[in-house]
Every structure is written in structure tokens, then in C-alpha cells.
Amino acid sequence: MKVIDHINQAKDTLVSFEILPPLKGKDISAIYNHLDPLMEFKPSFINVTYHRSETMFKKKIDGTFEQVEVRKRPGTVGICAAIMNYYKVDAVPHLICGGFGKRETEDALIDLNFLGIDNVLVLRGDAAKNEAFFEPHPHGHRYAIDLLKQVGNLNHGIYLEEDITNGGKTNFCMGVAGYPEKHFESPNLSTDMAYLKAKVEAGAEYIMTQMFFDNQKYCDFVKLCRENGITVPIIPGLKPITNKKQLNILPKIFHVDIPTDLSNAIMKAKTDEEVEIIGTEWLIQQSRELKQFGVPVLHYYTLGKPKVIQNVVKEVM
Numbered sequence: 363m364k365v366i367d368h369i370n371q372a373k374d375t376l377v378s379f380e381i382l383p384p385l386k387g388k389d390i391s392a393i394y395n396h397l398d399p400l401m402e403f404k405p406s407f408i409n410v411t412y413h414r415s416e417t418m419f420k421k422k423i424d425g426t427f428e429q430v431e432v433r434k435r436p437g438t439v440g441i442c443a444a445i446m447n448y449y450k451v452d453a454v455p456h457l458i459c460g461g462f463g464k465r466e467t468e469d470a471l472i473d474l475n476f477l478g479i480d481n482v483l484v485l486r487g488d489a490a491k492n493e494a495f496f497e498p499h500p501h502g503h504r505y506a507i508d509l510l511k512q513v514g515n516l517n518h519g520i521y522l523e524e525d526i527t528n529g530g531k532t533n534f535c536m537g538v539a540g541y542p543e544k545h546f547e548s549p550n551l552s553t554d555m556a557y558l559k560a561k562v563e564a565g566a567e568y569i570m571t572q573m574f575f576d577n578q579k580y581c582d583f584v585k586l587c588r589e590n591g592i593t594v595p596i597i598p599g600l601k602p603i604t605n606k607k608q609l610n611i612l613p614k615i616f617h618v619d620i621p622t623d624l625s626n627a628i629m630k631a632k633t634d635e636e637v638e639i640i641g642t643e644w645l646i647q648q649s650r651e652l653k654q655f656g657v658p659v660l661h662y663y664t665l666g667k668p669k670v671i672q673n674v675v676k677e678v679m
């Protein structure tokens with residue numbers, strides 16, 4: 363079932379989770395062990411992130427180094443199929459431009475369609491680790507909106523191959539990313555908003571936000587979206603802080619602010635266990651307020667911390 367149908371049919375706030383594919387070499391039990399503690403909350407859908415390959419240097423027998431492309435977290439499509447099959451819960455694979463040509467993307471979409479997966483979260487992806495700015499694949503897309511249009515075309519039976527003029531139509535529900543604190547490359551929030559609106563006009567049926575730790579930022583963002591004529595549901599993305607290092611890492615990687623009250627409390631903590639308790643309490647409070655605000659879904663980035671998320675959702679739903 364499509365994410366948008368889950369939302370439209372819901373009588374109350376829904377819950378959903380997001381997982382990363384495990385590092386290459388693990389088996390599917392890593393996914394089940396991660397998700398099992400969360401299934402009691404009957405998530406409406408589970409997102410699975412997508413990861414491009416990274417350039418690394420590998421030592422050769424003669425002692426010199428060669429540059430190799432390594433994909434550390436493959437398996438998004440297979441994990442989505444396993445989730446659908448094992449838990450009977452809808453899976454939402456992320457789809458990214460970075461590192462992929464249009465043909466590979468089309469093949470992935472055909473696989474997803476054959477597997478009965480009718481949701482995708484359509485994203486640009488970040489720059490490769492060795493690049494200062496995002497560079498599209500030579501045969502790929504530069505912006506999420508271009509990828510969105512490719513999926514939209516497939517939904518109309520339009521394939522890349524010119525000889526398939528009347529192909530079978532896919533039926534993907536497309537979501538896109540939104541940034542309450544602005545995408546870091548955007549000159550200002552209103553420019554970012556204009557591009558977000560274009561993604562919705564190109565067929566995105568809902569927006570999923572970057573994590574935030576101050577609910578006011580989400581509420582202001584929703585207000586701005588509505589003022590700009592964006593009417594689709596806006597799903598808040600939520601993450602607990604579980605160690606002190608994240609006070610610096612999260613702003614650096616995700617370009618989000620940590621409220622002073624939260625950072626002060628974390629700085630005073632003596633151990634990571636204490637930080638985890640503070641982070642859990644903060645997320646419980648955030649979730650309760652957002653539920654009261656009437657958000658369609660509480661979407662939790664589980665990122666290796668299913669027990670923390672379990673403790674949060676138990677208090678909220």
C-alpha cells in the first residue's frame with residue numbers, strides 16, 4: 363500500500379521507521395534483529411536508505427595503492443523485499459541520483475515493481491566523500507526533481523528505451539525530502555522552498571523532513587510550505603541523540619541546530635548512558651508535542667538504536 367494511502371486512511375498519527383542496510387558481509391538476520399523490537403508498534407511503513415559507492419585506496423601486492431569503488435551498504439532492494447515478505451509491512455526504498463545512471467535506475471525501478479513495492483523516496487544523494495560538491499553520474503540526474511520525473515514517466519509507461527513506446531505502467535507513490543532548517547547548499551529558505559514546490563508539482567505526494575530537534579522549526583516550515591501553496595502531508599523525521607560526539611557531528615553532517623537546553627543538558631552528562639537518557643526524554647517530549655500538533659506520521663531514524671526508539675514510541679503511541 364502507498365504511503366499516501368496510509369496517511370489518507372489514518373484516524374490518528376501513524377508511526378514509521380527508517381533503517382540503513384547493514385555493512386556488506388552481514389546477513390538478513392541483522393535486519394530482523396534490528397526491527398523485531400519495533401514491530402509491536404505496527405509501523406505503517408519502513409524506509410530503507412540507499413548508498414552510493416565510495417572511492418577508497420586499496421593496497422596492492424607490490425605495496426602501491428590503487429583507487430577502487432566500494433559499496434559498503436548494498437542491498438536496499440533486497441532488504442525491502444525481505445521486509446514486505448517477512449513482516450508484511452510496506453517498505454519504502456530510497457532512490458538516489460548520485461552514483462547511478464538513468465538505466466541502472468530504471469532497472470532498479472523495474473525490480474521494485476516486480477517485487478510489488480509501490481513506494482519510493484526520491485532523493486539527490488550527497489556528494490561523494492572525495493568531492494566538495496555533488497557531481498551527477500555522467501548518465502544520471504543532477505537534482506531529485508529529474509529523478510522524480512523519470513519515476514513519473516515510468517508511472518505513465520514511458521521507458522528510456524525508445525522501442526518501448528507503450529510499456530507497462532508502474533504505480534509508485536513518490537515522496538521527497540524537505541529541510542526545516544534549509545538545505546545547506548541553498549542560498550536561503552525561500553529559494554529552497556521554490557525547488558521543493560517544484561518537486562511537489564512534478565508528482566511528489568508527500569514530504570519527509572530532515573531531522574530537527576526544535577519542534578518550532580518544523581511548525582514554521584509547515585506554515586511556510588502552506589503559505590507557498592504546498593499542500594501535501596509533511597512527515598517529521600526524528601532522531602534521538604545518544605552520545606556526546608553527536609553534538610558536533612549532527613550539525614556538521616546534517617546542518618541542523620541543537621537547542622541550547624538540550625546541548626547544555628548533554629554537556630553536563632558524565633557518561634553516554636546519561637546522554638542516552640537525556641536524548642530519549644527529549645525525543646519523547648518532541649514526539650508528544652508533534653502528535654498533538656497533528657502530524658500525519660512520526661518517522662524515526664533508528665540508526666542502530668532500536669531500543670531507544672522502542673523506549674520512545676512506547677511512551678508516545
Ligand code: FAD
Pocket residue numbers: 410411412413414456457458484485486487488489504505506507539540545546547548553554557561570571572573599
Ligand atoms: P534536491 O531536491 O535535488 O536539492 C538539492 C539542492 O539543490 C537544494 O539546495 C535545492 O534547493 C537545490 N535544487 C533543487 N532543485 C534544483 C533545481 N532544479 N535547480 C537548482 N537548484 C535546485 N542520502 C542518501 O545518499 N541516501 C539516502 O537514503 C538518503 N535519505 C534521506 C532521507 C531524508 C528524509 C533526507 C532529508 C535526506 C536523505 N538523504 C539521503 C540525504 C540527501 O540526499 C541530501 O540531503 C542531499 O544533499 C539533497 O537531497 P534532495 O533530494 O533534497 O536534493
